[in-house]
Amino acid sequence: ERAQAVAASSGPGRTADGTSVKLLVNLGSSAELATASEVDSEGVGLLRTEFLYLSRTTAPSVTEQVESYGAVFAAFAGRKVVVRTLDAGADKPLAFVDHGEEPNPALGVRGWRLARRAPDMLADQLAAIAEARNRHDADVWVMAPMISTPAEAAAFAEQAHALGLPVAGTMVEVPAVAIRARQVLAGCDFASIGTNDLGQYTLAADRMAGELADLLDPWQPALLELVRTTAQAGRELGKPVGVCGEAASDPLLAPVLVGLGVTSLSMAPAALPEVRAGLAARTDADCARLADIALAAADAAEARAAVAKTE
Numbered sequence: 001e002r003a004q005a006v007a008a009s010s011g012p013g014r015t016a017d018g019t020s021v022k023l024l025v026n027l028g029s030s031a032e033l034a035t036a037s038e039v040d041s042e043g044v045g046l047l048r049t050e051f052l053y054l055s056r057t058t059a060p061s062v063t064e065q066v067e068s069y070g071a072v073f074a075a076f077a078g079r080k081v082v083v084r085t086l087d088a089g090a091d092k093p094l095a096f097v098d099h100g101e102e103p104n105p106a107l108g109v110r111g112w113r114l115a116r117r118a119p120d121m122l123a124d125q126l127a128a129i130a131e132a133r134n135r136h137d138a139d140v141w142v143m144a145p146m147i148s149t150p151a152e153a154a155a156f157a158e159q160a161h162a163l164g165l166p167v168a169g170t171m172v173e174v175p176a177v178a179i180r181a182r183q184v185l186a187g188c189d190f191a192s193i194g195t196n197d198l199g200q201y202t203l204a205a206d207r208m209a210g211e212l213a214d215l216l217d218p219w220q221p222a223l224l225e226l227v228r229t230t231a232q233a234g235r236e237l238g239k240p241v242g243v244c245g246e247a248a249s250d251p252l253l254a255p256v257l258v259g260l261g262v263t264s265l266s267m268a269p270a271a272l273p274e275v276r277a278g279l280a281a282r283t284d285a286d287c288a289r290l291a292d293i294a295l296a297a298a299d300a301a302e303a304r305a306a307v308a309k310t311e
């Protein structure tokens with residue numbers, strides 16, 4: 001029992017059976033870098049690069065970006081870093097891009113779609129990530145936000161590969177991508193489920209609307225169903241599928257996500273020790289059973305209560 005408790009408090013994520021689940025941290029600014037890198041994790045599962053672009057009047061130069069990404073790769077030397085390309089859009093407007101007028105910014109030209117208007121910005125960013133990766137000989141994966149079709153996923157992966165980035169994947173934030181996960185994964189290297197946006201678009205509930213928090217709850221069975229569809233496609237194709245939205249920070253939900261088939265969880269650094277402990281307390285069979293219990297529920301509150309009752 002003591003050995004189990006020690007195993008649960010440090011080292012790689014594992015279920016009680018020893019099945020590996022990569023535990024990674026989300027990172028959104030240089031200020032968080034020192035504390036985040038000290039956490040016992042397998043690396044960064046989501047580097048939000050918006051901090052380099054927002055609240056400034058010109059795009060960051062390639063040189064400046066190489067420095068910033070390099071600082072992250074150095075702090076996480078020997079560990080994996082998943083860099084997400086810029087996720088700006090009409091609700092996170094950039095001073096140096098003409099965003100036009102959008103009545104529904106969440107459904108507008110945001111994330112990867114911005115490359116339609118400003119293709120050089122994405123090309124520069126990928127070139128900077130590739131250069132920083134070479135300098136630090138780092139284990140760097142890149143992924144694009146707000147991908148909607150298998151063709152977009154394949155185009156992004158091709159562009160990244162051509163620039164010397166060997167591992168390129170897709171965020172799963174749009175229900176169409178989860179529904180077509182097999183085709184999406186056939187054209188790229190991995191998928192990372194952004195449950196915040198996937199929940200917003202699946203339940204048709206604005207993630208900024210506090211009043212709709214019950215619909216945006218990551219325990220919503222409809223959202224979990226799409227997690228399963230995506231993870232199962234990953235298993236069939238032998239490609240990693242992780243979760244990097246808030247759902248991954250919930251120690252009770254983590255075993256459910258693993259039961260649905262995901263292979264990694266990326267979360268707020270402070271949440272990691274409890275998530276590690278939550279996983280270590282469940283066998284693989286428990287995880288599978290908890291996933292079925294959550295999927296059978298009528299809504300998020302019922303799913304959470306039913307899983308909590310098994311503890």
Ligand code: PEP
Binds near residue numbers: 193195
């Ligand atoms: C998500 O949508 O779940 C996600 C991780 O991206 P962000 O929260 O930055 O939109």
Ligand code: MG
Binds near residue numbers: 145173194196
């Ligand atoms: Mg998102």
